[in-house]
Amino acid sequence: MNIDSIKNGIVIDHITAGRGMKLYRLLKLDALDCPVAIIQNVQSKKMGRKDIIKVDGAIELQMDIIGYVDPNATVDIIRDSVLVEKKSIDLPEKLQDVIFCKNPRCITTTEQELPHIFKLTDQEKGIYRCIYCETKK
Amino acid sequence: MRSLIDILELSVEEIDELIATAEDIIANPAKYQEVCRHKKLATLFFEPSTRTRMSFEAAMYELGGNVISMASASSSSASKGESVADTAKVISCYADIIAMRHPKEGAPLVASMNASIPVINAGDGGHNHPTQTLADLLTIWRKKGKFDGLTIGFCGDLKFGRTVHSLIAAMARYTGIRFILISPDELKLPSYIKKDILEKQGIEYLQTTDLESVMPELDILYMTRVQQERFFNEEDYLRLRDSYILTPEKLENAKKDLCILHPLPRVNEISVGVDADPRACYFEQVLNGKYMRMALILKLLEVKA
Numbered sequence: 108m109n110i111d112s113i114k115n116g117i118v119i120d121h122i123t124a125g126r127g128m129k130l131y132r133l134l135k136l137d138a139l140d141c142p143v144a145i146i147q148n149v150q151s152k153k154m155g156r157k158d159i160i161k162v163d164g165a166i167e168l169q170m171d172i173i174g175y176v177d178p179n180a181t182v183d184i185i186r187d188s189v190l191v192e193k194k195s196i197d198l199p200e201k202l203q204d205v206i207f208c209k210n211p212r213c214i215t216t217t218e219q220e221l222p223h224i225f226k227l228t229d230q231e232k233g234i235y236r237c238i239y240c241e242t243k244k
Numbered sequence: 245m246r247s248l249i250d251i252l253e254l255s256v257e258e259i260d261e262l263i264a265t266a267e268d269i270i271a272n273p274a275k276y277q278e279v280c281r282h283k284k285l286a287t288l289f290f291e292p293s294t295r296t297r298m299s300f301e302a303a304m305y306e307l308g309g310n311v312i313s314m315a316s317a318s319s320s321s322a323s324k325g326e327s328v329a330d331t332a333k334v335i336s337c338y339a340d341i342i343a344m345r346h347p348k349e350g351a352p353l354v355a356s357m358n359a360s361i362p363v364i365n366a367g368d369g370g371h372n373h374p375t376q377t378l379a380d381l382l383t384i385w386r387k388k389g390k391f392d393g394l395t396i397g398f399c400g401d402l403k404f405g406r407t408v409h410s411l412i413a414a415m416a417r418y419t420g421i422r423f424i425l426i427s428p429d430e431l432k433l434p435s436y437i438k439k440d441i442l443e444k445q446g447i448e449y450l451q452t453t454d455l456e457s458v459m460p461e462l463d464i465l466y467m468t469r470v471q472q473e474r475f476f477n478e479e480d481y482l483r484l485r486d487s488y489i490l491t492p493e494k495l496e497n498a499k500k501d502l503c504i505l506h507p508l509p510r511v512n513e514i515s516v517g518v519d520a521d522p523r524a525c526y527f528e529q530v531l532n533g534k535y536m537r538m539a540l541i542l543k544l545l546e547v548k549a
Contacts, residue, residue, distance in 0.1 A: 214350040214368075221329075
């Protein structure tokens with residue numbers, strides 16, 4: 108399978124196999140008008156299998172979303188076909204409107220204009236809690 | 245400007261400071277009777293409450309301040325669809341401090357994020373009720389003279405009981421604390437509290453369904469009501485509401501200096517026969533709640549006596 112190399116854009120590599128589509132969805136890559144490739148189950152020496160996303164366009168990525176979905180992923184920035192930057196990913200401290208609180212008692216269920224904000228409460232286990240009602244995602 | 249949404253926003257030192265202020269108010273009430281003159285407390289209660297609301301109102305009046313409030317949640321602007329954020333912005337124009345109770349969890353936090361005056365969480369659904377915890381802490385302090393090394397039994401609804409969750413979080417910061425969690429299986433303490441607070445901090449705890457067998461070990465017994473408003477299902481409520489009823493007979497093996505607490509109102513979980521027992525501290529706890537609310541209002545308004 109051949110996918111053209113990128114001239115100006117982004118490669119999200121080392122995505123845990125199976126999480127590529129979730130990332131694609133949360134990053135709203137379907138709304139872009141530049142070429143986007145999602146490659147699933149690629150063989151990887153380090154990981155066995157992995158997913159890769161390539162975006163052939165200079166876009167601003169929401170790094171916190173990538174960190175939330177897969178903190179082990181890597182992001183390569185390509186300019187004029189040259190790798191100019193490798194970005195490291197961490198679990199974000201805060202997520203806004205990425206995940207949504209499902210607690211029926213939470214204020215966000217009745218006040219729908221409120222942003223859904225989750226805070227990282229356990230770095231080790233990657234646990235996020237709603238800032239309003241502390242329900243775990 | 246500071247608000248109080250969750251008891252853990254107060255450090256142990258700040259709780260000590262509030263207790264010291266409350267003790268001073270108890271000893272010298274006259275010194276405080278004019279300190280909040282020309283200040284206004286707005287009580288915004290979107291859920292029925294008598295005691296917490298009156299406690300806040302009494303606290304503000306005893307500090308020489310005034311209280312403004314809405315007649316009831318059903319006649320408030322919320323019933324017309326106003327958001328909590330807008331309500332908080334509007335009330336900030338009228339008052340100096342807000343005490344808010346709301347059935348939705350997180351509503352007072354939303355208010356504090358939008359108000360330009362301090363907001364006190366007076367209870368948000370089954371979530372937090374920090375001023376009840378302050379009342380509990382002052383009562384424990386006045387009865388025991390310490391927080392360290394106590395064995396505290398919580399009995400009843402430990403699943404939805406917000407006062408239980410807050411008091412566990414607050415007491416877990418002291419050393420040598422042991423918790424005994426007495427509840428029916430359906431109303432056990434949520435596992436996230438066990439994992440995130442008790443196990444994480446290595447705090448000893450025991451879960452049991454049998455109150456009488458653990459009674460001799462307790463320094464504090466915190467009884468709770470099974471709250472109908474926390475159940476989506478009436479059948480579950482009716483089945484569980486009479487799980488534990490404290491009677492004078494059950495106290496026969498209890499320590500002589502046991503301190504029995506209850507956030508009130510009680511329904512039938514403590515029989516009236518216990519009220520005359522000197523170990524029954526729940527009405528004192530109500531009074532202590534008013535003193536701690538006075539201390540808190542002073543702290544948040546940055547008023548010195």
